[in-house]
Amino acid sequence: MSRTEKEPNRSNILFILTDQQRKDTLSVYDEEGLCQTPVLDALASQSMVFDDAYTTCPICTPARASLQTGLFPMHHGMLTNSYNYGNMVQELPDSPELLSRRLEKEQYQIGYTGKWHLGTGAQAVRDDSYIQKYMGNIGFAELEAEKLSVPTKVGYTGDDFPGHGFGGYIYPQFKEYLASQNREVKIENILSGNYTSHQAGEITSGLETTIEHYLVERSKEIISDFSKNEEPWYLQLNFWGPHEPYYAPTEFLDQYRDMEIPPWKNYQGDSPNKPRIHDVKRANDPSWAQFVPYIRHYYANMSHIDYQIGRLLDFLKENELYENTLIIFSSDHGESLGIHNGLCDKAIFMYEEICNIPLLVKQAHQQTQNRTAALVNSCDIYSTILDAAGVTDNERDGASFLPILTGEKQQLREVNVTECSGIGSILFSQRMLRYQHWKYVFNAGDIDELYDLAKDPGELSNLIDDPDFQEEKVTLQLLMEEWMEENNDNLIFEYRYLRRR
Numbered sequence: 001m002s003r004t005e006k007e008p009n010r011s012n013i014l015f016i017l018t019d020q021q022r023k024d025t026l027s028v029y030d031e032e033g034l035c036q037t038p039v040l041d042a043l044a045s046q047s048m049v050f051d052d053a054y055t056t057c058p059i060c061t062p063a064r065a066s067l068q069t070g071l072f073p074m075h076h077g078m079l080t081n082s083y084n085y086g087n088m089v090q091e092l093p094d095s096p097e098l099l100s101r102r103l104e105k106e107q108y109q110i111g112y113t114g115k116w117h118l119g120t121g122a123q124a125v126r127d128d129s130y131i132q133k134y135m136g137n138i139g140f141a142e143l144e145a146e147k148l149s150v151p152t153k154v155g156y157t158g159d160d161f162p163g164h165g166f167g168g169y170i171y172p173q174f175k176e177y178l179a180s181q182n183r184e185v186k187i188e189n190i191l192s193g194n195y196t197s198h199q200a201g202e203i204t205s206g207l208e209t210t211i212e213h214y215l216v217e218r219s220k221e222i223i224s225d226f227s228k229n230e231e232p233w234y235l236q237l238n239f240w241g242p243h244e245p246y247y248a249p250t251e252f253l254d255q256y257r258d259m260e261i262p263p264w265k266n267y268q269g270d271s272p273n274k275p276r277i278h279d280v281k282r283a284n285d286p287s288w289a290q291f292v293p294y295i296r297h298y299y300a301n302m303s304h305i306d307y308q309i310g311r312l313l314d315f316l317k318e319n320e321l322y323e324n325t326l327i328i329f330s331s332d333h334g335e336s337l338g339i340h341n342g343l344c345d346k347a348i349f350m351y352e353e354i355c356n357i358p359l360l361v362k363q364a365h366q367q368t369q370n371r372t373a374a375l376v377n378s379c380d381i382y383s384t385i386l387d388a389a390g391v392t393d394n395e396r397d398g399a400s401f402l403p404i405l406t407g408e409k410q411q412l413r414e415v416n417v418t419e420c421s422g423i424g425s426i427l428f429s430q431r432m433l434r435y436q437h438w439k440y441v442f443n444a445g446d447i448d449e450l451y452d453l454a455k456d457p458g459e460l461s462n463l464i465d466d467p468d469f470q471e472e473k474v475t476l477q478l479l480m481e482e483w484m485e486e487n488n489d490n491l492i493f494e495y496r497y498l499r500r501r
Helices: 038-044 060-069 099-105 122-126 129-135 172-180 211-226 276-281 288-318 378-388 467-486 492-500
Strands: 012-019 048-050 109-114 187-192 199-203 233-242 246-249 325-331 359-362 370-372 415-423 426-435 438-443 449-452
Touching: 012 288, 012 378, 038 288, 038 325, 038 359, 060 099, 060 378, 099 109, 099 378, 109 211, 172 211, 187 288, 199 288, 211 233, 211 288, 233 246, 233 288, 246 288, 276 426, 288 325, 325 378, 415 467, 426 467, 438 467, 449 467, 467 492
Parallel strands: 012 233, 012 325, 048 370, 109 233, 199 246
Antiparallel strands: 048 359, 187 199, 325 359, 415 426, 426 438, 438 449
């Protein structure tokens, strides 16, 4: 007898992941927000809303590898973006502990479409003239051993989009789809950021020519095929947006063209004792006016993603699949867009806008909203998916928050840590610890940070040297050391040494 026959009520699982999404783009997190996301607002009204969900690392590859492995970046080895300096593992290794393999073992049909960024970005390295000049005869170990990682190589049914993708518009599958529909995508009115290092553009050829539309069509096809069989299914839909390039369709950009975008509440007002390393990500001209056009495109991009998610949810409802599907919505990490006097992108700094991620979880048949302040992270999503699929022997870095969804627990842990090892050509070790309403950031070789999020949610005032808060600083530093020791964090040796200085 199959597991499906034994357990006819086992839910399907849909995991929708965005890239570099600020949680304040959703009104459930910011009632005064300007970004319009009615579909996700409606989903939130039937979900558990997590207020304090954190990425394991505010960089794409490490965070995504945590979702597939259930491990912290320091344990899975993908410490920064694949095929970048400082990354230990370039291609996500296939193993029995991968999310896909565990679900496969439980007789789930498993599908994947959209951004991967966990392997085979080697061609970009081969095309890099600087690298080829000095390293042209050096091979990557994974490639030499033919250990290439794309979704279908690790068990998924669906699409292989290797490398970063740069918005997803470069792939032959998408171009072939457009050709089959007698369509072509037109991206015009390009904004290129001399001041902000961002890029944006307007898609003038209609919603049906967007990568987001294509991903939803592929998702519908995969689910339709899965629905022909009795076994439950898992599908992970991964959008490239709202990560730049901020390509937004005219239909949604029109909503924001003339909208006044006031400065973030933490755009200015920082105390002078901020880490110098933050300047690496600060715009040449940090004036607010430079950011406004990009924020408009970012909002429009997110509103368009919301619309496309609505198309998929409507499909589930039309095919009587919606009620019996566990739906998880989240992002790999957040975005800055001018916070703290012009910061761009992510990493190097550990502010809430890039570390605290949106997380909505709708259980099968759930009709009302619940809310929790439980500290959870990307590894917990891995564990929760497996728990929902019936896997009970999961011993990884995360813990299932299914008991929080069912009301059996209120918390999983007292502290949560986000790590970073640098980005681009900068190798820089950081650990951010959240405890109650306090936040401590260890910046190896730079000034540390201490924030009271209850009184200073914008993280403007660094209290690390304030004589009135030395007791809180020591408490959090000891909690950090305990966490490092419990989780076999090799940075503990340097951490202890620098704390003694």
